[in-house]
Amino acid sequence: DAGVTQSPTHLIKTRGQQVTLRCSPKSGHDTVSWYQQALGQGPQFIFQYYEEEERQRGNFPDRFSGHQFPNYSSELNVNALLLGDSALYLCASSYKPGQGFYEQYFGPGTRLTVT
């Protein structure tokens, strides 16, 4: 049973560029959430997708956007990269809210470095 997978593992970008990160959820899950983890901090919620729509969003600017595909996989896009966007980006998969299952399972993350 494959767990949550993310690609790429590492990425180096220059300020002002755009980046796309990818995530495939654990088998059976239909919901994907994205978190940003800055060095030495706890993860911060970016947004959550299910049924191919953004369902809720954390305190992140519009430069952060996403998409969910019919097979439940998801992308996180960040435009106009800033140095402060350097972080570990974590994808978590789960069942849709309201079904009585609250656990979120995390992938290994994508380490983004902005220079």
Added chain:
Amino acid sequence: AQSVTQLDSQVPVFEEAPVELRCNYSSSVSVYLFWYVQYPNQGLQLLLKYLSGSTLVKGINGFEAEFNKSQTSFHLRKPSVHISDTAEYFCAVILSSNTGKLIFGQGTTLQVKP
């Protein structure tokens, strides 16, 4: 506003000694509680969860945690640690009013010394 506070940023302990990692939360609604572990250069692994029922919950790798509603705490314990337990530990909550979003604490680094 809801928040999670992990009271110790670093906890050094000798191998085979007991350990407690402390977590307090603030919320006006009921919560579901989780502990995750993060090994170097890896993602988060779920250690244990409290959803309802018995306030003492057992997880993987010999860890357990006790939910104390009156003190709004969810401390993580292990009676005897191993070198391999060296990692970052995160306490997190989900609000019963918004079950889609995990709110994390800042993390506690457990350093197990030989």
